[in-house]
Amino acid sequence: MLTRGYFIGEIVDEMANLAGQVRMRNALHLFDLTVATENFFRDFLNIVLGASLKNLNAERSNEPGLDLGDESMAIGIQVTSSATTAKVNHTLEKITADQASKYKRFIVLGLNKRQQKYVIDQPLATKYSFTTDEIWDLDTLARKAIDLQIDDLQALFNLVRSNSARVRIELEVPDENGMYPTSGYEMWEQRVKPKVGDGAAFSRFVEERSGDAPDGELIQKALNKLGKDLARLPRLTREFLAMLYERRERGRSRRFGDGWEHLLLSKVQREYRGDDLEGELEILRHAGFLEVNGEDKDELGAPEIGITIPTKSDELQIDFVCFVDEMKLGFRNVIGSANLSAF
Structure with a gap:
């Protein structure tokens, strides 16, 4: 005392x-x-x-x-x-x-x-x-x-x-x-310089999965934009987003469709030990990486956090998580370090 x-x-x-x-x-x-x-x-x-x-x-x-x-x-x-x-x-x-x-x-x-x-x-x-x-x-x-x-x-x-x-x-x-x-x-955090690949590896991955070759130029532009979007996020916020991807729920969401991963809001509130959960969610919501749905409970059940890649490329939005997982790139590297060089 x-x-x-x-x-x-x-x-x-x-x-x-x-x-x-x-x-x-x-x-x-x-x-x-x-x-x-x-x-x-x-x-x-x-x-x-x-x-x-x-x-x-x-x-x-x-x-x-x-x-x-x-x-x-x-x-x-x-x-x-x-x-x-x-x-x-x-x-x-x-x-x-x-x-x-x-x-x-x-x-x-x-x-x-x-x-x-x-x-x-x-x-x-x-x-x-x-x-x-x-x-x-x-x-x-x-x-x-x-x-x-x-x-x-x-x-x-x-x-x-x-x-x-x-x-x-x-x-x-x-x-x-x-x-x-x-x-x-x-006193200002230095912004990370993103590393972005030419999109060839990701395009091959998409073609092998779907049988259709994606628009390589569109993929390249989407990756460049994603790299810039990640670089604008504070480092701790990128790491927070990487952890959301690591701890995402398995199975389909009741609230979010294709191209979205989800987590239970209540689970994140209990597991996150930082001092500004609302601040992290707000930054990511503003940047288009995240939405919170069902904060007022309804017939769909528990409120969920949805995470996605803000992009005009359907392929990148839908296949991003599969690519990171199957290539064993790690979300801490790809998102936390803004390293898209393997794409």
Whole structure:
């Protein structure tokens, strides 16, 4: 069982990690913050303060003076990477009459370490009832987290655990070539390059079974399209489809005709241990490889998943499974690796 001490330790450690990245950015005069960073601290502060802060920049780009606001609690907050005296005074100067009518308490949250001493513009401080106690840093947030009730503390822990990695990425420092340690491009799965045969082997197979020679040109075009269709699927989805073929039911379907294999939906739901069955089914349904029939039980019996090859070639749709089985190619190779070279 996770304890209060564990929650606090993880939150404090993550605040320290973020503070280290902010110091590095400030040393390089990188003071801008992304909307994602502002939103993280919005959600963090909402838990700590029991507030309903909104990102004011989402409604109006670069809202003067303030980034976050909760009109019901009359709190306005500026989130900045460096809460220097100049920044604090600048924030107070930028508060508009409209903001002053909505908010009675103003906080400056600096992601850097607080200065030991601030020289605040006294007329502005008096006008907005502002004191240096309202200049916060990440240590302030950590101290306030310690005082939370256990349910709020766990909610804060879940927020930090789920979002701090993204915030750290947002705060990364580029190298001398302007490149960042973490690349969004590298987070995308590389698409497989399909291997496609000339269709001759499959055409011979079809002719031997039916006695009629198929249209070789049509077979070739259909195989090229199938290779591209498979390559567009995420790797895990191709492997999911390969397993559907491996675990297909024997005998005729009650719901699907020629060119379709089938599985019981309930059996797939029990046997599949991934965390996004509906997502996999939806991707394959959209790509034309799959349909679900009978989700509302009727006289035809249990709901079924039907799988097929989306193609204009009747031969490829009907004889695909037989060819893979009789040639001992394996669905994990043909579908999982988009390898149609034996066709």
